[in-house]
Amino acid sequence: MKTQTVAVVLVNWNGIVDTLRCLTSLQFLDNEKGIEIKIIVVDNASADASASVISAKFPNVELILEKKNLGFAGGSNVGIRAALSQGARYVWLLNNDTVVHRGALSLLRAMSDPSAGVAGSKIYFAAGHEYHRNRYRESERGNVIWYAGGIIDWKNMYASHRGVDEVDHGQFDTSEETQFITGCSMMVKREVFERVGLFDEKFYMYLEDVDFCLRAVEKGYTLLYVPQSIVWHKNAGSSSVGSELHQYYMTRNRLLVGMRYAPVRTKFALAREAIRFMVIGPSIGRKAVMDAVVGKWGKA
Structure with a gap:
């Protein structure tokens, strides 16, 4: 069987603690047979010691240093281009303030569908980082949904996360098509980038993922929510919600x-x-x- 590469792309900006935690979690992924995992970190001109620490602790990670902050869209595009130039079959975009479950690569199974172009995980708030922390019992923390599919309200032009703030009781455990995949954990087939293009850097950050998904749908691809792939997210590491x-x-x-x-x-x-x-x-x-x-x- 020919080996296929999944390139994991993270964008870091002064977030060394979060990035190291994410990189550590990636070391424990249950890999799929015939799959090679390559990790690329794009550093958006961090002022901390991110570059030297990442290089020392994870020498096998490809580190790309930018001279200015390109935002999530621009930084991701740098990593995507590097991944595609090295022959990656799939690109898995992850926010640097995430931790992945060892089974998160189950996103790949969704990609076996020829029409599937983009797949996304079930994402929980990292424990203690919920929007409404006092609402939940201690036993529920880490099991509060941040994203379980994307909903676009075309009448009012709002994109929202299905299930947000709900404690997970299995209510969103079916893999299904959705209206957008969040860039927090988004796996994309190589051919989609080749046909659709990369993120539109006009956005800098926020809603570039919605725009990308809508372009993919226009080209005939489906967007799949995959609840077997689980990720925890600290939420708004680069710019706080409400700021x-x-x-x-x-x-x-x-x-x-x-x-x-x-x-x-x-x-x-x-x-x-x-x-x-x-x-x-x-x-x-x-x-x-x-x-x-x-x-x-x-x-x-």
């Missing part, structure tokens, strides 16, 4: 996705909402809308 930075990118990038893919009625609604935001919205929201209007993309 001005998070609000800026979500506001601006939501307009970009909506104007590309939403029905005409929704586009008109988004335009009205943007005008209203410019009048009564917070200053960071007004900046996000204005940047979208004038076409200022990438890093804020």
